[in-house]
Amino acid sequence: MIAIENLIFGYHKKEVVLENLNLHLKPGGIYGLLGRNGAGKSSLLHHICGLLFPNSGTCRVADKNPADRSPEFLQQVYLLPEDVYLPNVSIKSYIDIYAPFYPEFNHDLFFKFLTEFEILANGKLQSLSYGQKKKVMISFALATQVKVLLMDEPTNGLDIPSKKQFRKIIAGNVNDDQLMIISTHQVKDLDSLIDSVLILEDKKIILHQSVDQITEKLVFKQVMNLEEVAAPIYSEGALKGYAVVAVNSKHEQSRLDMEMFFNAVQTEKQQILSQFN
Structure with a gap:
């Protein structure tokens, strides 16, 4: 198309x-x-x-x-x-x-x-x-x-x-x-x-992935302590602990947080993009 x-x-x-x-x-x-x-x-x-x-x-x-x-x-x-x-x-x-x-x-x-x-x-x-x-x-x-x-x-x-x-x-x-x-x-x-x-x-498209592909490679979760996450890539302080984007090594089910994902790409671009290469 x-x-x-x-x-x-x-x-x-x-x-x-x-x-x-x-x-x-x-x-x-x-x-x-x-x-x-x-x-x-x-x-x-x-x-x-x-x-x-x-x-x-x-x-x-x-x-x-x-x-x-x-x-x-x-x-x-x-x-x-x-x-x-x-x-x-x-x-x-x-x-x-x-x-x-x-x-x-x-x-x-x-x-x-x-x-x-x-x-x-x-x-x-x-x-x-x-x-x-x-x-x-x-x-x-x-x-x-x-x-x-x-x-x-x-x-x-x-x-x-x-x-x-x-x-x-x-x-x-x-x-x-x-x-x-x-x-x-x-x-x-x-x-x-x-x-x-x-x-x-x-000046170019650096990422083109389906939502399913993103949540297959990455997991989005809330934790009280960053030590609870095996391979964190990006985190933000939340009301209860931290909101985290991490490598989905355990094949967990999670919902894509679009704002978190975009922020993660901006600050940890190489780590995020390497998950999809």
């Missing part, structure tokens, strides 16, 4: 943002794209949807070159940007104008999502708060039912109950023939939602 080979991109010759980046993604999953601010996450998403073009290397999405921006390609790819700027029209007028660009757009799903987000369908876009506008656009993005759905910091502007509702809606609305990438630096917002983790650092 997505095949990127040796991609190099920079806004200026001396400012390389992505360098020799390789990435292959298949449909049927939700990918969490993690990285620090400025790591190049948005630039990568913009290449996938054809808003930026590689200086060298290739990017293919659904067997098409995104840079060509053919109608067939644009009908099957949707990017929800971090900041949304909407016209001064009603929600229903917005749907009348933009939904026809997407042949698989499902009106019933759109209004169902609005109801779940507690947004009135007869409202005007400019009368909504930033968070409410974000909910409308999340609903629109999902209702397009495109094959490749890209979301850049979708939970920015959402309060805690809305983030919970976002996770619930996303989890129940990804088909086997779809591919979704959610980019965020608010790592905890993706807990229990994604199938695979992508970490962008040093």
Whole structure:
């Protein structure tokens, strides 16, 4: 579905943002794209949807070159940007104008999502708060039912109950023939939602592993004393002792703590990455 080979991109010759980046993604999953601010996450998403073009290397999405921006390609790819700027029209007028660009757009799903987000369908876009506008656009993005759905910091502007509702809606609305990438630096917002983790650092993807692969190699646990853990890699002080990421030498079952894992990669990168080589 997505095949990127040796991609190099920079806004200026001396400012390389992505360098020799390789990435292959298949449909049927939700990918969490993690990285620090400025790591190049948005630039990568913009290449996938054809808003930026590689200086060298290739990017293919659904067997098409995104840079060509053919109608067939644009009908099957949707990017929800971090900041949304909407016209001064009603929600229903917005749907009348933009939904026809997407042949698989499902009106019933759109209004169902609005109801779940507690947004009135007869409202005007400019009368909504930033968070409410974000909910409308999340609903629109999902209702397009495109094959490749890209979301850049979708939970920015959402309060805690809305983030919970976002996770619930996303989890129940990804088909086997779809591919979704959610980019965020608010790592905890993706807990229990994604199938695979992508970490962008040093201008390339340094880690691409499924959640199952991560919890097979590493164990996440709470302990009172670090001596209780055979091979700790990373630890943080917790209310009761320590939260620890350790080598899963005893094949223990644990739940991936996305924030802990990301922090562990940042501070103990070589030790973490060596577990997957």
